[in-house]
Amino acid sequence: xxxxxxxxxxxxxxxxxxxxxxxxxxxxxxxxxxxxxxxxxxxxxxxxxxxxxxxxxxxxxxxxxxx
Numbered sequence: 001x002x003x004x005x006x007x008x009x010x011x012x013x014x015x016x017x018x019x020x021x022x023x024x025x026x027x028x029x030x031x032x033x034x035x036x037x038x039x040x041x042x043x044x045x046x047x048x049x050x051x052x053x054x055x056x057x058x059x060x061x062x063x064x065x066x067x
Contacts, residue, residue: 031053032047
């Protein structure tokens with residue numbers, strides 16, 4: 001019983017983390033490019049968006065690790 005429950009919880013944590021990782025890889029650069037297209041005179045905005053979104057993923061993965 002314990003092994004099944006532990007395995008289920010591990011798989012649940014992995015299945016929660018994979019979509020967020022995919023979003024960080026594929027969607028975040030697109031959002032940063034979109035922000036640059038909206039405000040072309042502020043080219044540094046792309047890097048600020050990237051830093052902010054990736055920095056918000058770090059506590060998420062830390063919480064998943066703690067779970």
